[in-house]
Amino acid sequence: xxxxxxxxxxxxxxxxxKAQGHQIVVVVSAMSGETNRLIALAKDVSPQxxxxxxxxxxxTGEQVTIALLAxxxxxxGVPAKxxxxxxxxxxxxxxxNKARILEIDDGAVRRDLDASTVVIVAGFQGVDADGNxxxxxxxxxxxxxxxLAAALSADECQIYTDVDGVYTTDPRIVPEARKLDxxxxxxxxxxxxxxxxxxxxxxxxxxxxxxxxxxVLSSFEEEGKETAGTLITFEENEAMEQPIISGIAxxxxxxxxxxxxxxxxxxxxxxxxxPVADANIDVDMIIQNVGHDGTADFSFTVSRAEFARxxxxxxxxxxxxxxxxxxxxxxxxxxxxxxxxxxxxxxGVASKMFRTxxxxxxxxxxxxxxxxKISVVVDEKYLELAVRVxxxxxxxxxxxx
Amino acid sequence: xxxxxxxxxxxxxxxxxKAQGHQIVVVVSAMSGETNRLIALAKDVSPQxxxxxxxxxxxTGEQVTIALLAxxxxxxGVPAKxxxxxxxxxxxxxxxNKARILEIDDGAVRRDLDASTVVIVAGFQGVDADGNxxxxxxxxxxxxxxxLAAALSADECQIYTDVDGVYTTDPRIVPEARKLDxxxxxxxxxxxxxxxxxxxxxxxxxxxxxxxxxxVLSSFEEEGKETAGTLITFEENEAMEQPIISGIAxxxxxxxxxxxxxxxxxxxxxxxxxPVADANIDVDMIIQNVGHDGTADFSFTVSRAEFARxxxxxxxxxxxxxxxxxxxxxxxxxxxxxxxxxxxxxxGVASKMFRTxxxxxxxxxxxxxxxxKISVVVDEKYLELAVRVxxxxxxxxxxxx
Numbered sequence: 001x002x003x004x005x006x007x008x009x010x011x012x013x014x015x016x017x018k019a020q021g022h023q024i025v026v027v028v029s030a031m032s033g034e035t036n037r038l039i040a041l042a043k044d045v046s047p048q049x050x051x052x053x054x055x056x057x058x059x060t061g062e063q064v065t066i067a068l069l070a071x072x073x074x075x076x077g078v079p080a081k082x083x084x085x086x087x088x089x090x091x092x093x094x095x096x097n098k099a100r101i102l103e104i105d106d107g108a109v110r111r112d113l114d115a116s117t118v119v120i121v122a123g124f125q126g127v128d129a130d131g132n133x134x135x136x137x138x139x140x141x142x143x144x145x146x147x148l149a150a151a152l153s154a155d156e157c158q159i160y161t162d163v164d165g166v167y168t169t170d171p172r173i174v175p176e177a178r179k180l181d182x183x184x185x186x187x188x189x190x191x192x193x194x195x196x197x198x199x200x201x202x203x204x205x206x207x208x209x210x211x212x213x214x215x216v217l218s219s220f221e222e223e224g225k226e227t228a229g230t231l232i233t234f235e236e237n238e239a240m241e242q243p244i245i246s247g248i249a250x251x252x253x254x255x256x257x258x259x260x261x262x263x264x265x266x267x268x269x270x271x272x273x274x275p276v277a278d279a280n281i282d283v284d285m286i287i288q289n290v291g292h293d294g295t296a297d298f299s300f301t302v303s304r305a306e307f308a309r310x311x312x313x314x315x316x317x318x319x320x321x322x323x324x325x326x327x328x329x330x331x332x333x334x335x336x337x338x339x340x341x342x343x344x345x346x347x348g349v350a351s352k353m354f355r356t357x358x359x360x361x362x363x364x365x366x367x368x369x370x371x372x373k374i375s376v377v378v379d380e381k382y383l384e385l386a387v388r389v390x391x392x393x394x395x396x397x398x399x400x401x
Numbered sequence: 402x403x404x405x406x407x408x409x410x411x412x413x414x415x416x417x418x419k420a421q422g423h424q425i426v427v428v429v430s431a432m433s434g435e436t437n438r439l440i441a442l443a444k445d446v447s448p449q450x451x452x453x454x455x456x457x458x459x460x461t462g463e464q465v466t467i468a469l470l471a472x473x474x475x476x477x478g479v480p481a482k483x484x485x486x487x488x489x490x491x492x493x494x495x496x497x498n499k500a501r502i503l504e505i506d507d508g509a510v511r512r513d514l515d516a517s518t519v520v521i522v523a524g525f526q527g528v529d530a531d532g533n534x535x536x537x538x539x540x541x542x543x544x545x546x547x548x549l550a551a552a553l554s555a556d557e558c559q560i561y562t563d564v565d566g567v568y569t570t571d572p573r574i575v576p577e578a579r580k581l582d583x584x585x586x587x588x589x590x591x592x593x594x595x596x597x598x599x600x601x602x603x604x605x606x607x608x609x610x611x612x613x614x615x616x617v618l619s620s621f622e623e624e625g626k627e628t629a630g631t632l633i634t635f636e637e638n639e640a641m642e643q644p645i646i647s648g649i650a651x652x653x654x655x656x657x658x659x660x661x662x663x664x665x666x667x668x669x670x671x672x673x674x675x676p677v678a679d680a681n682i683d684v685d686m687i688i689q690n691v692g693h694d695g696t697a698d699f700s701f702t703v704s705r706a707e708f709a710r711x712x713x714x715x716x717x718x719x720x721x722x723x724x725x726x727x728x729x730x731x732x733x734x735x736x737x738x739x740x741x742x743x744x745x746x747x748x749g750v751a752s753k754m755f756r757t758x759x760x761x762x763x764x765x766x767x768x769x770x771x772x773x774k775i776s777v778v779v780d781e782k783y784l785e786l787a788v789r790v791x792x793x794x795x796x797x798x799x800x801x802x
Contacts, residue, residue, distance in 0.1 A: 004442070004445040004446040007446055008446065038465070041405070041465070041469070042468070042469065042472060044405040045405040045408055045409065045469045045472055045473050045476075046469075046472035046473055046475070046476045047476075049472045050471065050472050050475045052471075052482075052483075053467075053468040053469075053471045053472045053475075053483055054468065054472075056464060056467065056468040056471075056483050056485070057464070057465050057468035057469065059464075060461035060464050060465055063457060063458070063460075063461050063464075064439070064442070064458050064461055066454075066457065067443070067454040067455065067457040067458035068442070068443065068446045068447075068454075068458065070451065070453075070454040070457075071443060071446055071447035071450045071451050071454045071455075072446050072447055074447070074451045074454075075446075075447045075448075081453075082453075082454055082457050084457070084534075086487065087532055087534075108532075131488055131509075133485075133488075
């Protein structure tokens with residue numbers, strides 16, 4: 001939600017959906033910059049604002065938008081009614097600033113929908129059992145939308161973003177990247193967590209859990225030129241040909257740490273990773289290479305922000321404790337992943353990926369695989385090249401056959 | 402409520418009251434300019450904003466302030482909790498933008514007070530029986546404060562304004578005007594309705610109805626230099642000497658209309674004022690002078706904004722219908738009033754007022770009296786002179802004996 005102009009445009013779009021006979025619930029976020037303005041105002045009064053009161057304040061951002069959209073709809077003859085999270089009500093736990101939705105009362109909303117009224121709900125907010133206003137934390141409006149769609153058994157939950165769908169990879173790196181018409185939740189989760197930041201990962205998880213179909217659409221498309229975006233389904237292969245690979249994801253936010261010459265004995269992985277976990281450092285990929293001299297090299301990746309802290313921890317605490325020879329670190333790496341549910345039934349994907357990278361002289365430093373994903377760690381300087389050649393090798397620039 | 406700086410100052414003041422052992426409920430308005438900003442934003446989206454949705458939007462102004470004040474209090478170690486009108490709850494009727502309070506649930510507030518928590522309530526807003534957010538209309542924060550004070554049987558309801566109390570008259574006209582320590586509700590109602598715009602008339606009526614003591618205080622006084630303001634009581638003469646006259650009020654917003662030569666017969670007043678009332682024109686003072694020729698002159702005053710409309714109505718409709726000779730109008734008049742409960746037991750007030758004006762050569766055009774007020778209409782050019790000489794004649798520049 002941006003300017004008054006944007007709000008009138010959203011109203012027109014909702015009116016067209018309504019004219020097609022749909023019952024519509026619109027979940028809105030605050031106007032651009034409003035949440036940040038409110039947080040800045042709070043910090044101006046109180047350096048560390050009280051969590052409960054911050055939610056009372058920040059929730060006004062969406063409250064303004066629901067009212068504006070309802071007004072704009074009524075102005076063009078569409079019956080509409082706004083609801084705050086408390087009014088719906090969207091019951092959450094009492095974790096202010098980062099509450100989780102427990103239950104949604106769909107009674108009032110259903111009555112309005114049955115009376116042909118468009119219902120507009122403030123996203124990002126709820127109310128706890130004691131009547132306190134809560135917010136779901138940043139990005140929570142998507143989650144609100146999904147939760148309402150689930151509670152109302154909606155046909156689909158459309159999420160309007162600043163992109164027009166989910167792409168086979170980042171078009172800034174591969175101009176031939178193609179918008180996907182459809183993708184599964186599992187794939188979307190892998191793509192989202194690997195850096196395709198189209199949707200909040202939490203809302204995708206939520207949608208998967210409650211079997212809500214999501215559609216990613218652009219909120220910037222002109223009237224009459226709207227596209228269908230990308231449908232994220234929980235059913236694989238809905239009567240359409242599933243490509244083996246749906247997309248190539250990547251992340252630069254990676255750093256690698258290696259303990260060289262670790263005695264190869266049971267329990268060593270725990271002795272290394274236990275203290276790392278205790279320090280609240282998330283570990284992503286893990287590899288252990290057993291050598292011939294009774295020692296092993298133990299490597300893992302962390303986010304770059306944690307690199308220095310993790311390295312110091314290895315040097316100061318873990319290396320002496322486990323008796324490793326040396327700690328090596330490399331923060332100039334990246335992760336490139338091929339994602340697709342089709343690889344379950346096509347065993348040749350990994351070898352094709354490795355061959356493609358080898359042909360370009362790209363050395364693979366680490367590998368990890370899941371049922372629907374193969375990730376490799378390579379030198380950061382190869383990131384664009386690796387993404388481009390993999391995108392081409394898996395024919396992602398061509399529409400599904 | 403103004404800037405973050407102002408909010409921190411209010412917090413300090415509340416903390417000092419709290420330290421004195423008081424249980425405190427603070428009712429706040431929106432930050433300066435915020436309500437107007439929200440209304441402008443609404444009109445930017447919708448020229449005539451829907452009344453329900455406007456309340457959803459405008460109520461966010463106070464919601465932001467309650468959160469900020471609660472944060473500021475907690476920062477200085479005072480336990481505090483904010484409540485929106487819906488959370489309290491302040492039950493109103495469903496007249497959006499101008500709702501009336503029906504009932505206040507004091508349960509949660511009392512529990513917090515008993516737990517030594519300062520309760521901060523959003524003024525100006527409530528919730529109807531269906532859970533819709535309502536607002537009380539402009540100035541409603543005062544009314545919210547009074548209603549809460551009544552519901553909680555508070556010792557007194559302090560209203561912080563931009564003046565430090567109620568004065569014997571406008572100090573801009575009479576520099577010797579004196580701040581009153583105490584005044585009765587009846588007097589305050591007369592003073593308020595006659596143009597001493599210290600308090601919203603509705604909140605004063607409300608306070609009188611529920612026997613809530615009001616104290617008008619300045620919100621701009623510096624720490625340590627606060628005065629006791631003016632206490633507005635429902636009990637006359639609380640063991641203190643009551644002056645005969647408490648204040649001289651005045652209004653420039655007056656215009657006079659006279660129908661000359663009206664046949665003097667029963668029902669004529671209704672034939673004249675009925676159509677005026679039907680046109681939604683409020684009439685204030687009314688005088689009928691019976692002449693010797695079987696006709697009368699019929700005069701009344703209206704607000705200046707209604708002068709042209711009322712004059713046209715008299716000319717076009719009423720004069721021909723009642724058979725008057727001529728319509729005269731004068732928009733250069735003013736009303737000056739002496740107000741005081743003491744005049745009930747002091748019959749000489751009217752004659753003293755008339756003599757004082759006569760000595761200055763000020764001609765009295767109309768007179769109206771009530772139990773505690775005498776008003777006269779005079780030429781507007783005499784307004785300042787009349788207020789000054791009456792203020793002196795009734796010794797209002799001298800502290801009560």
